[in-house]
Amino acid sequence: MPPFSWLGGVIAALWRFSRRSWVDVGMGLRPRSGASGLFLFLFLIFFLVGLVLLSFGVDLERADVWLEAQGGWLDAVGTLLFRAACGLVLLTCVAAVIGGLVDRRNPERPGVGCMIGALILGYFAWFGVSD
Secondary structure: OOOOOHHHHHHHHHHHHHHHOOOOOOOOOOOOOHHHHHHHHHHHHHHHHHHHHHHOOOOHHHHHHHHHHOHHHHHHHHHHHHHHHHHHHHHHHHHHHHHHHHOOOOOOOOOHHHHHHHHHHHHHHHHHHHO
């Protein structure tokens, strides 16, 4: 057994509890709704991570100041990764449209609906790449 195999069970239990819970998370969300369950799940995950960090002696205020100081390069890396992901989506959409237009003899080629969906998705991916 891998050393952290229990972690998946804990996350699954938190998810099940969040989805079935009648806990009112506020923010105008109805208890037992999908949004309320997701909000409660994220709160529980971050709460447990904070408890673990505190038990290891991490000062959360100092960690916040360090993250704030590193914000510039973290923003640049996040922007680069987002643009790369949008570029991959755009390339996949272009391949789907070209494959549907050019490869007429292949019975497994993308259909008209797939090509229209790829054009719409590619349109939004283009804004992620070009912004």
